[in-house]
Amino acid sequence: MSEITLHELEKQYGETTAVEDVSVEIEDGELLCLLGPSGSGKSTTLRMIAGLETPTGGEISIDGDDVTDDPAYERTTSTVFQDWALFPHKTVRENVEFGLKMRGVPADEREQRAESMLERVQMTGYGEDDPTNLSGGQKQRVALARSLAVNPDVLLLDEPLSNLDKRLREDMQIELREIHEDLDETFVHVTHDQDEAFTLADRIGIMDQGELVQIGDPDEVYENPTNQFIESFLGDTNFVDARVTRTTGDAVYVDTELGTELVLPTDAEPAVDEGTALTLSLRPEILSIDQPSADGGTAADDTGEQLATDGSSRTAVTGTVENVIYRGSTVRYSADVDGTSMFAERTDASTGALSAGDRIRLEWNGADVLAFREDGTRVSL
Ligand code: ADP
Numbered sequence: 495m496s497e498i499t500l501h502e503l504e505k506q507y508g509e510t511t512a513v514e515d516v517s518v519e520i521e522d523g524e525l526l527c528l529l530g531p532s533g534s535g536k537s538t539t540l541r542m543i544a545g546l547e548t549p550t551g552g553e554i555s556i557d558g559d560d561v562t563d564d565p566a567y568e569r570t571t572s573t574v575f576q577d578w579a580l581f582p583h584k585t586v587r588e589n590v591e592f593g594l595k596m597r598g599v600p601a602d603e604r605e606q607r608a609e610s611m612l613e614r615v616q617m618t619g620y621g622e623d624d625p626t627n628l629s630g631g632q633k634q635r636v637a638l639a640r641s642l643a644v645n646p647d648v649l650l651l652d653e654p655l656s657n658l659d660k661r662l663r664e665d666m667q668i669e670l671r672e673i674h675e676d677l678d679e680t681f682v683h684v685t686h687d688q689d690e691a692f693t694l695a696d697r698i699g700i701m702d703q704g705e706l707v708q709i710g711d712p713d714e715v716y717e718n719p720t721n722q723f724i725e726s727f728l729g730d731t732n733f734v735d736a737r738v739t740r741t742t743g744d745a746v747y748v749d750t751e752l753g754t755e756l757v758l759p760t761d762a763e764p765a766v767d768e769g770t771a772l773t774l775s776l777r778p779e780i781l782s783i784d785q786p787s788a789d790g791g792t793a794a795d796d797t798g799e800q801l802a803t804d805g806s807s808r809t810a811v812t813g814t815v816e817n818v819i820y821r822g823s824t825v826r827y828s829a830d831v832d833g834t835s836m837f838a839e840r841t842d843a844s845t846g847a848l849s850a851g852d853r854i855r856l857e858w859n860g861a862d863v864l865a866f867r868e869d870g871t872r873v874s875l
Pocket of ligand 1: 507510511512513532533534536537538539
């Protein structure tokens with residue numbers, strides 16, 4: 495177990511700023527996922543913690559000791575890479591024992607420790623095998639055992655599962671989580687896969703263009719993204735263009751490209767002026783799907799009705815189903831709402847299935863809508 499502090503960490507490669515002003519305290523025994531698109535600086539950050547890259551600015555300390563200039567072999571970290579990097583001419587056991595041998599651990603103790611690590615990653619009985627004959631998942635288990643064998647204080651994982659197929663990747667995510675719980679060590683795990691981060695992490699640090707743009711519990715970053723990039727990166731959503739028409743003490747009224755005015759309830763005086771352009775985010779899970787009532791009249795009558803009978807600012811629009819996509823446990827409907835494409839999902843495929851061309855009614859609570867300014871910052875409502 496160890497805590498890691500990154501203070502204003504920076505890495506420049508010539509003109510390229512790979513990592514900029516990253517500060518974070520990684521807690522003892524926590525599993526932190528660094529999540530972001532390709533090229534956002536995750537790997538470089540991890541490699542600096544490992545001592546495989548030298549920062550061009552800032553400091554790294556582990557348990558209070560400044561290790562910024564220490565070489566990798568002097569650190570109490572161990573790294574698992576995406577490409578397994580097993581030695582092909584050594585047996586599985588020799589691979590797992592490698593780090594221990596380098597540290598001068600006697601042969602019988604090495605063997606014992608290697609066996610127990612292989613057992614931990616469910617590879618008992620493979621010790622004498624040639625690693626080149628193993629499957630991708632097995633190779634990655636051996637690589638993990640090798641990294642854990644040296645009993646590191648901090649395990650650094652650089653996209654370790656991204657070469658595995660979906661099913662195996664999901665199994666390994668659960669196993670990694672269990673191993674982390676058993677060992678109680680600090681893990682820093684780099685991934686570009688949102689589902690992986692949500693499955694594994696105690697906290698998620700989101701990276702964008704070299705910066706750590708938000709860090710928090712998984713539900714916190716999902717429900718309270720600080721900017722539009724994070725909102726779009728963390729899952730599919732409907733972005734709807736809007737413009738503020740007026741504000742009151744407890745609501746923002748916006749005209750939208752859905753051809754209707756919407757009400758966004760606010761807790762305090764909202765920090766937006768009349769005329770401000772906004773992008774609204776309506777996640778599929780806040781939208782409930784219905785068929786318009788038989789006497790509902792035309793789309794124009796139905797669209798944008800405010801249903802605030804219970805004070806919760808419920809709003810509905812109607813549209814025409816364009817596509818129905820079965821996605822296993824859910825069905826995704828995309829619909830044309832006054833010329834704008836919206837999508838929503840239902841979990842139960844059997845109830846009242848809609849087909850292309852049918853009228854559809856989408857309803858939501860205005861309080862569940864997020865709003866962003868043109869510069870991507872979130873409007874607090
Ligand atoms: P990620 O892990 O999020 O995909 P990286 O940390 O690998 O991102 O890369 C961040 C940026 O730094 C990218 O623009 C990448 O091209 C650049 N970069 C990374 N390593 C090097 C290097 N050794 N030399 C030059 N540029 C690099």
